[in-house]
Amino acid sequence: MKKLFTLAIGLILLTACVSAPSAPQTQPEPDSVSPTESPLTVPSAPATTGTTLYISATMHIETKFDSWPTDTEAFLNFLQQTTDAGIRWSIGGDIGWLEKADNAQEIVQRSAAMGVQWDNHAHSPNDFGKIAYILASWGVTPTGVISGFLIKDFDGLQSSYSYQGYSWSPMVIWGGVVCPGHKDGCDDFSVSLYRPTSSSQFEIHDPAGQLIKLGGGSHQLADVESLAAEIAQGQHPYPVIGYTIMVEPETYRIATSPTDDINAILAFVDRMNAYPFVRWATIADTAQAWVNAGEAAFQISE
Numbered sequence: 614m615k616k617l618f619t620l621a622i623g624l625i626l627l628t629a630c631v632s633a634p635s636a637p638q639t640q641p642e643p644d645s646v647s648p649t650e651s652p653l654t655v656p657s658a659p660a661t662t663g664t665t666l667y668i669s670a671t672m673h674i675e676t677k678f679d680s681w682p683t684d685t686e687a688f689l690n691f692l693q694q695t696t697d698a699g700i701r702w703s704i705g706g707d708i709g710w711l712e713k714a715d716n717a718q719e720i721v722q723r724s725a726a727m728g729v730q731w732d733n734h735a736h737s738p739n740d741f742g743k744i745a746y747i748l749a750s751w752g753v754t755p756t757g758v759i760s761g762f763l764i765k766d767f768d769g770l771q772s773s774y775s776y777q778g779y780s781w782s783p784m785v786i787w788g789g790v791v792c793p794g795h796k797d798g799c800d801d802f803s804v805s806l807y808r809p810t811s812s813s814q815f816e817i818h819d820p821a822g823q824l825i826k827l828g829g830g831s832h833q834l835a836d837v838e839s840l841a842a843e844i845a846q847g848q849h850p851y852p853v854i855g856y857t858i859m860v861e862p863e864t865y866r867i868a869t870s871p872t873d874d875i876n877a878i879l880a881f882v883d884r885m886n887a888y889p890f891v892r893w894a895t896i897a898d899t900a901q902a903w904v905n906a907g908e909a910a911f912q913i914s915e
């Protein structure tokens with residue numbers, strides 16, 4: 614992984630140090646902390662590096678039914694086992710699944726009860742309002758995360774979307790693709806946190822941008838391990854870096870990997886926990902940690 618460019622780090626850090634309001638530190642909400650997770654009261658800055666690496670995990674359950682979790686108990690069991698190991702889930706269910714799958718409501722509600730967060734994953738921004746409404750009608754408040762995103766849609770994003778009187782406002786955009794279908798060259802695999810302000814200059818950070826862009830890397834276990842090794846050596850000296858692993862809901866394996874199943878994922882969690890600077894957090898909580906730490910913007914390209 615090589616560093617492509619760094620965005621106004623010094624100035625932002627300096628500004629943050631001097632003028633950051635004494636807002637209370639927002640830690641992940643207590644109700645979403647699994648009992649086996651290490652306590653969150655440890656100091657957030659490790660001794661060997663100024664960086665905290667927040668690792669999140671996501672899945673997309675698409676409208677096409679070949680990605681639907683057909684075995685409710687097996688699916689929830691996978692989420693429970695990985696949550697017990699410390700992983701914090703941010704899941705995006707598309708409109709067709711939410712509306713048509715018999716077990717969607719049960720999966721959303723029971724997973725939310727174990728701390729899973731539900732992001733807003735839509736292929737058309739027109740569905741944001743309805744997706745948020747459906748989740749809320751099931752008693753699960755959606756996060757402000759747009760989970761998956763066509764960069765060309767950025768300029769048309771509204772500050773809020775309403776459906777049946779329920780209003781939802783995006784705050785974070787996760788991922789970002791230049792073309793649909795995850796074809797070669799379409800996906801943005803950068804590890805990044807910044808505020809973009811337009812589709813045409815999507816990689817440019819502007820502190821005045823309304824939305825936070827979190828790029829979660831290639832989502833592969835091996836790549837986040839390389840990143841962690843680099844951070845341990847003092848590379849990428851940003852206070853908050855986010856990375857997202859991604860699992861396919863129909864196979865319980867890391868997306869596109871034929872081998873990285875739950876056993877590989879649990880072994881990975883153990884190895885990552887050896888790094889004092891690693892935290893497990895949802896996508897929404899990672900973005901919040903970045904805000905709390907002063908919004909040092911960066912983009913690391915793989």
Ligand SMILES: [Zn+2]
Binds near residue numbers: 673674707735
């Ligand atoms: Zn989708």
